[in-house]
Amino acid sequence: METVKFIVPVYGIKPLKGEPIQLEKDVVLRSVNLLENEHEIFKKHSMRMGYEAVLDVDYTFDDGASEPIPGISIKLLNMIDAAFVVYGEGKAGLAAILPADDSSGYGGFILSNASPRYEEYLDKEIDTEFATYYANFKKAYDMRPMAFDIFRRSQERFSNNDRTIDSCTVLESILVPKGERSKKSFIVSGLKIMGYEKEKIECIEKLVDYRNAIIHADRERLLSLFTGATYTHSWFEDTFKFVREILFKYVEKPWD
Numbered sequence: 001m002e003t004v005k006f007i008v009p010v011y012g013i014k015p016l017k018g019e020p021i022q023l024e025k026d027v028v029l030r031s032v033n034l035l036e037n038e039h040e041i042f043k044k045h046s047m048r049m050g051y052e053a054v055l056d057v058d059y060t061f062d063d064g065a066s067e068p069i070p071g072i073s074i075k076l077l078n079m080i081d082a083a084f085v086v087y088g089e090g091k092a093g094l095a096a097i098l099p100a101d102d103s104s105g106y107g108g109f110i111l112s113n114a115s116p117r118y119e120e121y122l123d124k125e126i127d128t129e130f131a132t133y134y135a136n137f138k139k140a141y142d143m144r145p146m147a148f149d150i151f152r153r154s155q156e157r158f159s160n161n162d163r164t165i166d167s168c169t170v171l172e173s174i175l176v177p178k179g180e181r182s183k184k185s186f187i188v189s190g191l192k193i194m195g196y197e198k199e200k201i202e203c204i205e206k207l208v209d210y211r212n213a214i215i216h217a218d219r220e221r222l223l224s225l226f227t228g229a230t231y232t233h234s235w236f237e238d239t240f241k242f243v244r245e246i247l248f249k250y251v252e253k254p255w256d
Contacts, residue, residue, distance in 0.1 A: 001060055005100040006108075008055035008077065009042060012092030012116045013084065015052045017127040023080065023134055026058040029126070045098055045108050048115060053126065055080065055094070077111075082148040083137045085155050086247050088124035091116035093152075114156075133251065140254035147173035151247060160236045161214050167243045168211040171204065174250050184208045194249060203239045206230060 010029070020030035031053055032038050039049040057076075077094055084092040091114060098108035124130075141148050147170045154166035175190035176183050187208065191201045210231065213221040 001062060003058055003060045006057045006059055007038070007041060007098050007100045008057060009047070009051040009095040009098070010053045010055065010084070010092065011051060011095045011112065011114050012090055012120065013053050013122050013126050017125050020056075021126070021128070021131045021134075023055075023131075024076070026060070027076065027080070028056040029130075030054060030056065041098055041100070042096075045096065045110075047096060047110070050115075051095065056100075057097075078149060078152070079138070079141050079145075081111075082141065082152040083134055084122065085152050086137065086148065086244060086251060087130060087133055088122040089241060089244065090122035091120045091155070092122040093155075112156075136254070137251050140251045143254050143256050144173050144250075147247070151244070154240075160233075163236070163240055164207060164211050165214060167240060168208055170243060170247065171208075174247070191246070194246070196246075200242060203235075203242060207239050 009032075015031040016029065020028045022028055032051055038054070039051075042049050042051060077097070081094045093114065094111050095114070096108055096110045096112075150166050150173075151170050154163050154170075157163050157166065171187050171190075172183050176186040180186055184205065188201055188205060191204060212218075
């Protein structure tokens with residue numbers, strides 16, 4: 001077995017409050033070390049130098065493997081990436097996987113070129129509360145990995161149609177029992193059980209109606225929906241934020 005240390009720059013979060021956070025036995029989240037000129041590592045890989053936080057990953061793999069990095073992405077980083085976008089509102093995620101030491105012989109590769117403005121950063125501080133949240137998130141992710149992966153992917157989409165389909169798939173994953181065909185009624189019932197008020201539930205009902213019109217290519221229905229006063233850009237943005245809120249609440253007390 002061989003262990004290689006990688007650094008994973010994180011975009012969209014501010015410097016950590018307090019000490020580094022141990023997310024896994026071999027993964028630590030911490031602020032960038034300016035005294036060690038860690039920004040130079042980003043520069044070597046033609047990346048911007050404005051990252052405020054990184055993950056330290058001690059990755060152990062079979063030394064017969066020719067390329068260890070994909071294993072990191074598949075087994076671990078998807079989950080951590082999703083944890084950030086569910087934790088708070090804003091644009092945050094993992095930017096790259098870079099070797100901490102060039103002498104290791106392993107190259108790095110870019111995960112995202114996202115460069116959010118400061119006002120687009122995650123609206124929550126990363127502190128000890130995140131450590132508690134992450135411990136719960138791992139349990140929820142293990143139960144519904146598809147829901148969180150689709151939500152994470154949806155944050156990179158521009159089209160409201162695509163984000164609507166993704167959002168409804170997320171809700172179905174956590175609220176609709178396997179094999180059930182009456183998806184809308186189970187989503188509504190689930191949100192009522194979670195304690196959400198009628199007005200917010202109605203927003204999700206309208207989102208499902210819009211999704212159904214998209215996937216069935218019902219042009220007349222779509223035209224009818226668009227001629228009303230509901231489906232504005234701000235309405236979509238507010239509703240997508242509510243979907244994140246639902247996922248966050250699911251993380252607090254997940255069910256299988």
